[in-house]
């Protein structure tokens with residue numbers, strides 16, 4: 105049994121410690137907002153937060169995050185400035201990469217409340233979007249940063 | 256698929272691709288937030304697309320797959336414009352498979368060819384208007400007044416005397432009225448929804464984790480399967496041992512299916528681990544020696560002589576020979592994987608008399624019928640539930656139904672509900688690529704720099720050959736999709752020939768976002784640029800002069816040039832390239848502002864895009880699709896290539912098959928030309944112009960002409976060294 109703390113809830117999961125966190129979140133906890141895109145840490149679709157840091161859950165063994173604070177896309181409130189900016193800028197297309205994009209953006213803004221374009225490039229280039237929503241993601245992050253400042 | 260739209264529906268029926276019927280039931284709600292809502296007690300459903308509930312909800316049943324292009328918003332806008340319903344009360348359901356939802360031109364249920372808005376505009380407008388007229392008639396009858404004194408607005412019918420009833424209140428009574436045969440449509444000048452930007456209905460579900468994609472399908476007791484497929488196309492399993500695989504905890508069974516060996520397990524991880532431990536001896540078949548360099552040589556030698564003629568004007572061969580100046584060039588574009596962000600998957604629950612399938616597909620009728628064939632059921636016993644698609648780009652519209660057929664085979668063997676998941680490696684090595692193309696063009700200029708002759712030979716595989724669509728779409732040996740964008744070159748050239756060598760390989764090929772245009776625009780728009788330079792003329796002015804008879808091409812060319820400040824100074828080291836191309840009924844010009852560093856790395860700073868797509872529904876979707884197409888096309892221009900060695904694909908994930916990321920994404924500006932022309936497509940046409948626009952910009956910056964995709968940094972570095 106592995107104890108997990110996800111979105112403020114505690115779970116005991118019966119899996120091998122080597123199983124990637126992604127599949128435990130999706131299959132055992134049925135939180136399917138976190139996506140599988142490459143399985144090798146190359147696309148960012150599986151991004152979640154572990155103790156506030158964005159990580160690739162597809163290459164993170166569940167045994168490594170025992171008892172740590174995990175947050176998935178379902179744990180970010182709809183009112184969060186990043187989600188609001190995503191809606192306002194109409195970022196999503198197919199939407200498949202977007203949970204990962206949002207998780208990376210939320211983490212970026214925690215570190216850099218007023219990110220430069222360079223900060224955005226380095227924080228967001230690990231997240232692939234095949235629909236090419238990058239220009240809107242960039243604008244939405246700047247918007248969320250502005251909204252944060254005002255709020 | 257752009258050319259299909261020109262065919263009559265009868266052509267399609269003749270192909271035999273249309274089979275069987277179905278029932279309107281088992282609708283699938285792709286939105287998490289509405290799936291839990293109970294259906295209202297009474298509903299009024301005047302047609303297959305609209306249900307008005309007594310609780311004032313308006314459920315729109317959408318027959319096109321939502322894969323990012325915005326059809327779950329643009330098609331509802333068309334209905335809502337006529338229906339005059341309350342936008343906030345709209346719910347969306349994915350249509351089940353039924354002939355009433357067939358494509359109005361193709362005659363089967365499919366999303367493709369950038370045709371959704373173009374072909375549904377009239378039908379959905381009428382569907383909305385019919386419902387509105389009936390609601391008005393019901394209210395007028397109830398009030399005993401002349402319907403002409405009533406009007407519909409925002410989910411209510413209002414009487415000039417001040418009476419008011421909501422659509423929900425009228426649903427029951429309206430349901431009993433006859434459906435009118437003729438309805439009057441709104442004058443487009445009075446549109447209040449269509450043509451104005453509107454937020455996507457699916458956006459909230461896509462950032463809260465509730466949007467259901469195929470990979471998210473859940474069923475009690477669902478198993479997960481992964482299939483080991485032959486490493487060479489056309490290969491098969493010679494023998495295999497599964498002893499080690501079966502020992503992996505969680506592996507339930509290992510079975511052979513026509514496409515390979517399936518490991519069935521309790522979840523993704525045991526399935527993957529089990530598959531890694533399979534011991535399979537493969538029979539590679541005839542393509543075991545396939546190698547990209549040899550293929551290139553074979554294609555290049557074919558390109559030296561003309562193939563089957565797709566178009567001929569004047570005497571091109573003679574005109575080239577007699578020209579004052581001649582130029583010839585050869586171009587190469589690689590196999591490409593679609594690499595949608597969501598790898599392929601398909602979930603199947605097969606019972607003796609019924610089969611339920613959940614998957615993200617663009618090709619419902621074909622997939623449903625294929626599944627029925629494999630399951631040994633009648634088509635109407637198969638219920639295909641279309642989920643959201645995590646990208647399609649053509650990969651999820653496969654005449655061979657590869658991922659659906661296979662999943663039904665696995666479900667048959669499993670005897671339990673099972674979801675087949677493809678890993679990224681599987682998806683990338685799994686074929687159905689954009690074909691590898693080789694092109695050779697010769698042109699002639701007279702002594703004042705006029706383009707007098709053009710001879711274009713294309714070499715590559717046919718996408719359509721061997722599919723049920725061959726009879727309708729391959730004419731006199733020419734697959735129209737192989738030459739589209741080249742045969743109808745708009746420039747005024749008196750002597751012109753476009754011809755085609757169709758090659759045969761076991762590498763499966765498929766339409767890849769913008770299909771034939773994905774290579775022809777690169778070739779034509781690069782070579783016309785070469786001709787301009789050879790003539791000593793400005794590439795914009797040269798094109799413009801040759802487009803006198805094509806005002807829409809010329810219009811967007813001028814608009815893009817003006818917005819990009821064509822001809823005006825740029826920061827040091829930056830230069831511009833331009834391209835214009837028509838596809839899927841839309842006209843698009845792009846100007847790319849680029850720079851190249853000493854190592855030959857290309858940076859695209861800014862892209863200005865002008866589009867004339869006729870009458871528009873949602874301008875914001877058009878902008879988004881242009882941005883999307885540009886980034887997608889840029890990935891192919893800068894990075895994308897599937898190559899072969901010993902018959903095996905050499906790429907397996909986003910490291911070997913890189914795509915554009917945030918740090919390479921340019922600033923994009925989109926300008927929409929106001930137009931009253933019939934609507935054009937927007938999902939695909941943003942792709943074709945970007946590669947040539949960038950190549951032409953690189954030439955302007957460096958004097959090096961890039962004729963191979965993806966652009967080779969080494970070629971560029973060497974060329975710059977020489978210059």
Ligand code: FES
Nearest residue numbers: 141142145148162
């Ligand atoms: S799925 Fe984890 S990085 Fe791609």
Ligand code: FES
Nearest residue numbers: 198199233234235
């Ligand atoms: S929105 Fe489709 S992959 Fe990003």
